[in-house]
Amino acid sequence: MTRLAVGTWGIPRLRYHHYRMTQSSNHAVRELAGRVVAGDVxxxxxxxSLVENDAPEAQPLLSACFPHTGKALRIGITGAPGAGKSTLVDRLAHVWREAGRSVGIAAVDPTSPFTGGAILGDRIRMQGRLGDEGLYIRSMATRGSLGGLARTTADVALLMEASGKDIVLIETVGVGQDEVDIVRLADITIVVLVPGMGDDVQSIKAGIMEIADIFVINKADREGADRVEKEIRAMQSLGQSHEPRVPPIVRTIGTSGVGITELLAxxxxxxxxxxxxxxxxARRKEYWRLRMEEMVRQALLKEARAHGLSAEDFARHAERVVSVREDPYRLVPRLVADIFSSAPHDRGSAVQEVK
Known part of the structure; x- marks a missing residue:
């Protein structure tokens, strides 16, 4: 009888405790989301920080902020390392702030091999802007992600939008040919080139040259600026027959501000x-199509780990695949089937309208 009493009273108490904990967490998330939307820096x-650390609160927080997005203009700035992207971002932010427009900057930097953080930290060049509540700057480490962006860059941009920023600038790490993820996230993509880097256009055309809405030749006071512009125009002439719009070319000198007015125009x-x-x-629809596919992949991997499929398990399977003791083309479908067969879910609940 004693055991029955413990079972009868203990389980409801545990459930009630879990319910109270969940309610408390939901309230905290709603409160934090409300402060974000109100513009609290x-x-x-x-x-x-919660999103970057993949905290349990991250997904409900993003969901709560999502209805307050879609109004900001997202501008991506990419190009080779040393092209002066950060200086241009600083100049653009200064002009927009003088015009009364709020700006969020997500600056993706290389990852420190020692701390795992962003090497350039809080953007030393932009320290003069600190204290301006209409400008928010966040440095992000790639943490091994390819394509020029950190894994959570899209979610960070979403939070900046939700906080009321008129413009969100995304500056990529500057990795070269494979730095093309930015075109999916940004509304307008600016490719920054600079004279004096060898075969300027040819060296990077295989990747980022095709994604530009605007070309910027920065450090245009250097010798070779004319040659860079000629090479860009020569490449553009090859595809003009099927391109709906030829990307314009603007010359700038970021350190002095020359050409910034023309770039803004x-x-x-x-x-x-x-x-x-x-x-x-149409661009934003395509972005969300690709983004949701990526979210599904991440969710499936997280679900696999929740069902006990750890990194060690993948390593074990890899060892067996290398020695041809296991067939990956049969293994992966089986692992996915195991997840779906053991994970209770309501497919209908996934389809909800945002009120």
Missing amino acids: RALARAI VMDETHQWLTKESRLE
Whole structure:
């Protein structure tokens, strides 16, 4: 009888305790999301840290912030290392702030091999902007991600949008040919080139040359700027027959601010072009199609780990595959089938309208 009493009273108490803990967590998430949407800088920093660390609160927090997004203009700035991307970002942010527009900057830096953090930290060049609540700067480490962006860059940009930023600037790490993920996230992609880096255009054309909405030749006071522009125009002439719009070329000198006004004018013109004939909407639809595919992949991997499929298990399977004792083409479908067969879920609950 004593054991029955413990079972009868203990389980409901545990469930009630779990319920109270869940309710408390949900309340904390809603409170934090509300502060982010209200423009609280500290709340935004806290929310981004939760997302970067893949905390349990990250997904419900992003969900709570999502209805407040979609109004900011996302601008991606990419190019080879040393092209002066950070200086251009600083100049653009300064001009927009003077015009009264709020700006969020997600600057993706290489990962420190010692700390795992962003090598360039808090952007020493931009320290003069600290204290301006209309400007938020976040340095992010790639943490091994390829394509020029950190794994959570898209979610960080979403939080900046939700906080009321008019413009979100995403500066990539500057990895070269494979730095093309930015075109999926940004509404407008700017490719920055600089004279004096050898075969300037040819050396990077296999990747990022095809993604530009605008080309910027920075450090245009250097010898070779004319040659870089000629090479860009020569490449553009090869594809003009099927391109709906030829990306304009702007020369700048980031350190002195020369050409920034012209660059802003070209960006406004590009934005206007995108808003016509639903081009911007089409870009964002394609972005979310690809983004949701990636989210499903991440969710499946997380579900696999929750069902006991650890990194050690993958290593064990890899050892067997290498020695041809296991067939990966049969193994992977079996692992996926095991996850779905053992994971209870309601398919209908996944389809919800955002109110």
